[in-house]
Amino acid sequence: MASEAQATAEHALRAAISRGEMPPGFRLVEAELVALTGVSRSAVRSAIDALAAEGLVERIPNKGARVRVVSTDEAIAITECRLPLEGLLARKAAERITDAEIDRMRAHLEAMAGAVDAGDVLTYSALIQQLYGMVGAAARHPIAADLVSRLQAQLVRHQFRLSLRPGRPRVSLRGLSELVNAVTARDPDRAEAAATTHLRGVIAALSDPMPEPGVPA
Structure with missing residues (x-):
C-alpha cells in the first residue's frame, strides 16, 4: 500500500505532467523532485516506480527516468x-x-x-x-x-x-x-x-x- 508521502509525490508529478510543466521526455531527477514535493527520496523513487507501472513515465537504462512520450x-x-x-x-x-x-x-x-x-x-x-x-x-x-x-x-x-x-x-x-x-x-x-x-x-x-x-x- 502506498504511503502518504508517496501518494503526495504521485499526485504532484501527475498534475505537473498533465499541465505540461513536465512535457514528454522531461527528465525526472530524484533530488529535484524531493525539493519540489517535500517528501523523502525513497517516496519519490516509489512514486516514479508507480507512474512507470502505469505507463506515464519510463526508466531508461543508465539515464534515469523521464516522462514517457505518448504519441x-x-x-x-x-x-x-x-x-x-x-x-x-x-x-x-x-x-x-x-x-x-x-x-x-x-x-x-x-x-x-x-x-x-x-x-x-x-x-x-x-x-x-x-x-x-x-x-x-x-x-x-x-x-x-x-x-x-x-x-x-x-x-x-x-x-x-x-x-x-x-x-x-x-x-x-x-x-x-x-x-x-x-x-x-x-x-x-x-x-x-x-x-x-x-x-x-x-x-x-x-x-x-x-x-x-x-x-x-
Whole structure:
C-alpha cells in the first residue's frame, strides 16, 4: 500500500505532467523532485516506480527516468482499447449502483459543469478522471476497472490538451452528462451506449490535427 508521502509525490508529478510543466521526455531527477514535493527520496523513487507501472513515465537504462512520450497515434489506440472496457463498466455500474453512489455521481456532475462554466480546465480534467473512477467503483468489476485505470493514466496530458480546445469542454460535458444520467437512471443499454459514444468523440477529437495555441507541442 502506498504511503502518504508517496501518494503526495504521485499526485504532484501527475498534475505537473498533465499541465505540461513536465512535457514528454522531461527528465525526472530524484533530488529535484524531493525539493519540489517535500517528501523523502525513497517516496519519490516509489512514486516514479508507480507512474512507470502505469505507463506515464519510463526508466531508461543508465539515464534515469523521464516522462514517457505518448504519441497521438498511441493515444488513439489506447482509447480504442478502452471502448469495450468503458462500455462494460458503464453497463455494470447502471446495474449495480447504490442510491448513495447516485447522489455522489450527480453532485460530481454538477461540479464538472461548474468547472466548465468557470473555464477551469485543470479542475475539469481532474474531475473527468475522478468520474471514470466513480463509474468503475459503482460497476464492482475490479479487473475491468484496473485495466481502464492503467490505460487512462497514459492519457492525462492528451486529455488536458483536448480540454484547452475552444468549445471542447462543453462537448465533453454533454457526453459525460449523458453517461451519468444513464447510469443513475439504472439503464444499462443507454449507459453502455453513452460511454462508447463519448469515447468515439474523444478519438475523433484526437484525430483532428487542429492546432492548439499556447499548448507545448
